[in-house]
Amino acid sequence: MKHKKMSLGLALGGGGARGFAHIGVLKALEEESIPIDIITGTSVGALIGGAYASGITPDQLITMADEYLNSDEFQSSAIQAISEAHKKESGGITKRVQHYLKNHFYLAQMIFKPGILSSDNFQSMINHFIPDITVRDTPIPFRAVATDLMSGKEIVFSDGSLRQAVMASCAVPGAIEPMKSGDRLLSDGGIVSSVPIDAAREAGAGIVIAVTVAHDIAYREDFQTALAVYSRATDIMSHHLMNHTLKKADIVIRPRVGTLHWSDYLQAKDLIHEGEEATRECIDAIRTILRRSTGWASLVSRLGAFFSNPPSAAEGKYR
Secondary structure, X not given: OOOOOOOEEEEEOOOHHHHHHHHHXXXXXXXXXXXXXXXXXXXXXXXXXXXXXXXXXXXXXXXXXXXXXXXXXHHOOHHHHHHHHXXXXXXXXXXXXXXXXXXXXXXXXXXXXXEEEOHHHHHHHHHHHOOOOEHHHOOOOEEEEEEEOOOOOEEEEOOOEHHHHXXXXXXXXXXXOOEEEOOEXXXXXXXXXXXXXXXXXXXXXXXXXXXXXXXXXXXXOOOOOHHHHHHHHHHHHHHHHHHHHHOOOOEEEXXXXXXXXXXXXXXXXXXXXXXXXXXXXXXXXXXXXXHHHHHXXXXXXXXXXXXXXXXXXXXXXXX
8 A cells, every 4th residue: 555645845944046956956956856735935035936836947046047147138137236236345435435325226216116126126037947837836835924014924825826926925025026916015924934844834834944045144244234133133133033943943054154135146156056965965864754754644544534434343343
């Protein structure tokens, strides 16, 4: 008799450009023949997870990422400009002045607008990776997580436009304008669920592999402004909340992403490699838990059959 197994869910966390490591995770899982039954994603985890769930392979994702990052559209985009503004320039006075002006320009944008990027400006990136289908159309069941800024509640997309679901999940606070949807104002899922483990369980996953691409909590700089202090405090709070959430997962994969800024998309190749390496380090643990779950599911199935149709007294002793 073929034994049943518990559904395996993959919960992909947010982290901007660091999320390219998710491609490496998917590539390694495929090469190791680890089948994924359910995928949930927050922010960039929704972007990569949604693309994969729709049938795009890891190798295709690598090609698509390379094409987008080398396109004129990306090179002239505000995302690339933000990335440049956050780099620590060690060059001459001209570069340092440019760095200063860019940072203050985007700070002014944040003061007077709901986001540095409008949803229209970000939509082209979503469209590049995500096909124009509904969430229900994905071959692998998929859920995208967003946050309703009006109610403060987590919103889990299980239907509707896949592009719109991913767009809402990816709306990084301050950087990307929130998306209006009826009475809701939708923003990054990472506000309420940095790694969507609960969403995977609710979708039917008996086992959950969580992937976190949060940056290293270590800090090596001085706090010279109130904004820097506030930002650091937020990072520490998020770090501890995320670690509490990760305890709900059966396996946690942690690609080594260091302190890379969320907008540094040009490190994509290295991040994909880190995702592969971190996943291969967890393969033995994943196989072990899958073997145990198959045995447990078989036992539960046999017990269920026994109690639903117990032998009669005429059939003799219970077996």
